[in-house]
Amino acid sequence: MAQLEQLEQLAAPGSQWWRSAVIYQIYPRSFADASGDGIGDLPGITSRLDALKQLGVDAIWLSPFMTSPQKDAGYDVADYRDVDPLFGTLADFDEMLAQAHARGIRVIVDLVPNHSSDQHVWFQQALKAAPGSPERARYIFRDGKGENGELPPNNWESVFGGGMWQRITEADGTPGQWYLHIFDVSQPDFDWNNEEVREEFRSILRFWLDRGVDGFRVDVAHGMIKAAGLPDYVPDPEAGSMGGGEENVPYWGQDGVHEIYRDWHRLLAEYDGDRALCGEAWLPTLKKTALWVRPDEMHQTFNFGYLMTPWDAERLRDVIRESLDDFGAVGAPSTWVLSNHDVVRHASRLALTADNPQGEGIGPKSKGKPDPVVGLSRGRAATTVMLSLPGSAYLYQGEELGLPEAMEIPDEFRQDPTWFRTNGERYGRDGCRVPIPWDADAPAYGFNDTGASWLPQPAEWARFARDVEEDDATSTLNLYKTLIRLRREHALGSGSLVWEDAGEDAVAFRRGDIHVVANLGTAPLELGDDATFLVQSAPFAGTALPPDTAAWFTRG
Template identity: 85%
Template sequence: MTELEQHAAPGSEWWRSAVIYQIYPRSFADASGDGMGDLPGITSRLDELKSLGIDAIWLSPFMTSPQKDAGYDVADYRDVDPRFGTLADFDDMLNAAHTRGIRVIVDLVPNHSSDQHVWFQQALKAAPGSPERARYIFRDGRGEHGELPPNNWESVFGGGQWTRVTEADGTPGQWYLHIFDPSQPDFDWTNEEVREEFRGVLRFWLDRGVDGFRVDVAHGMIKADGLPDYTPPSEADSMGGGEDDVPYWGQDGVHDIYRDWHKVMAEYDGDRALCGEAWLPTLEKTALWVRPDEMHQTFNFPYMMTEWDAEAMRTVIRDSLDAFGAVGAPSTWVLSNHDVIRHASRLALTVDSPQGDGIGPKSAGKPDPVIGLSRARAATTLMLALPGSSYLYQGEELGLPEAMEIPDEFRQDPTWFRTNGERYGRDGCRVPIPWTADAPAFGFNDTGASWLPQPAEWGSFARDVEEADADSTLNLYKTLLAERRERTLGSGSLVWEDAGSDAVAFHRGDLHVMANLGSEPIDLGDVTFVVRSEPFTGSVLPPNTAAWFTRA
């Protein structure tokens, strides 16, 4: 049994305090040169991640897929898409990561499959009421001839959630449900065959040695009985995070699925972890997903979406620690991922931008890049001092902003097409990241190909440039992560301090942490700095800045 496989004492499992780095495979590193990142590319860059100081990587989907939604439409849950490599490439990457002490979490998409999945192809050929159709949510339509969808639900990607099929005899037939794109039919999780299939999928990857799963759309797998009509508020987040009683989000029956999965995970050594993507209206409801017999972590989206406001930030941190602590789980902290505007841009937006809308060339309220980067660095400095587990998104350690000027003809997010260009979607946070300033595709590969165009100014964010700059965002992250590990800040508790209405301040033992979210500087007095989010002289903390320090 390796060190990574050993069970920790209860309460000290690795996932409680880990810093987990999200890799979006198609945009991380491209070894083949075809313009799309791949598993050998990830393997080639593991030393850089080791030097960054993270504990684990989470890979967004790399399983077999027609890529209608960047891999979140899975056609085969037990294989690697040829665009990304082979199962042998996965095994090589996994072993290389484990050799470096880095755990590996893979993305699992259980709410829906691709319409190219063998099960759905069988369902299309089968008759209404057949076992093949029972794996998905097929229903007869409303209206005299079934010409109307079974209900009025709206897709996350725009349009309706129902698509009508043509039956084998050529006549218009039943409708199937898809919360997202028509190419992503939802499974019927009341069907025991579906549940048993995913137990097998979990074991397939656990047998290969993965350390856990990030579960996509973890709050969407059970729908309310009767599939009642529902119209969301006009300004609702697309994933339902601000709404109560949505018939396709956060239904109680989902918890039974994760209790079942928890038992499967417990069959394996090494404290394997489940982390859920669950957009829920309150932290208290979010915490229900990480009760002792369910998931181990769930993303703290209320924290991620908190505006640059000290009172709001203090409140969400306090409430997070209370809510997750009440069920014996660690809070998680996250500022960016593949579905939201990068926080180096989002924290300086001057207008609201609902999750999933994105920003583009014609968007109002575009951020000031200087303010955005300062706030992003300060936000990360604050976050990495908090007890619990933190998630980083590839490229944020370089201070990458959202790519806002992507020409329309290059966009690929289904949201862009389903809304006829009214919402830009998520392409701006998914552009391949820069490694080397003076190389083709900024070192993403050696051919210059890139599935999304990289902004010309990203050369200044390239890793080699930032490695050589002591004050770079990359070196800030390295310092924060090293100090966090040395001081075991992922464990324990914090003590709040009163530093005025515009500051978030607390201490962890003799280490004091303060972020200035206001417009005026804050005099810290006689202090010795451990980390500063921005270089400055003296002991006065400027606006949009954070620091770790000790007092005399």
């Protein structure tokens, strides 16, 4: 298709492309490095867009690339209207956006509205201003408890470990107020009850929409409003750090967030091309998650219930059924995702043999490490199921190569704030953020041409390099290409499914004339002599589906 036609298609109103899209998450610092400094950048992304076109994705989502001190890998934003020099310039962004659109690929950018960097001009102004000032009112400053205000305002614990409050020193040198930070001490939370904060983010949205972005992934979309009075709260130690397993957390999932997204929905609707909002909202049930995607709010929200489901047939059937029911009840598509930059890669996670709460990570001393063969088999099978489901699917860079979690990163190379704030008790998320391999025999496996890498790449990753997998018909990369192509050809992103019975250890359903079956048991599953296979998650002869394998097939 000619470039002009592709751009017209991208801008076509009413297409609601986000309902069935395959969206590829790029973690910019680990995708491709054009400068050779060891950190990925926007020109690197531009240089690899053809590979994503060949993969067949509809859109890319870029994790933060805005100006930041990089205390939390860019999720601490100092300037929401510029590109961090680590990643390039605004001109580099515009070129990347234009080149993506020329290939028919939409671009979603990460927006971090819950908190800013402590280097943001607003927070620096707040530190210099007096208690009760308009500058302080943009953030959540409170007086401390105790005789001299020496105790924090409440007992909340940071997601990254330690307390959620930091006391400042006032301009006159005396101990002062405390500010709230759900995450790192360098990430003060905005006060979203302040209209000035709301207007600032409307302006930020327009800045990027005017440049042509197709939507926003909203970071910590469930955390922007805190319960009135900031009551004490002790989290469940067994729950994930983002609160997805808990009810009534005073800093997660408050009703007031919905007003914000209704406002943003109206703003995006002013622009052509069906611009979309996708929320990162960790909530205790899918029914509650669906409240984020009612017709006048967000267009999508991540289905973390699906992501966190273990390799168990009954639980997988249940979460698919529940997802389709609950999202469908509000007229929204379900999203499906197995990996991202915050969780253990699913080619490892699905074979873990010990509990691993979200954010815990895996390292050299972790218990229950996965068998890599089992993990990859289950990962490929899980993706074969996911890409057959109606709705929108998210892929995380490197999963199309079958990359496992990098578990043996030496302590001295770790970067995640979680590692430092827990004194090494939690490994955090570095293992899923290692720069991905492109060329087996090149420096840094083709990540750049200098061999520099901000996190060390495992030696065994040469066999996962894209150039190796492109030449292997049975590779994970070619499996993904086939699945995405067939998904598009058969319009599997829309429509409904019909459940089928293939036994208690199987997940089985039909999409039109295509049957999808995954064997999560320990014995082969006979599919019948009339099965004609379209795709298999791993090659096998005959019609007996091996354990930890999935297939699409027709009958007759």
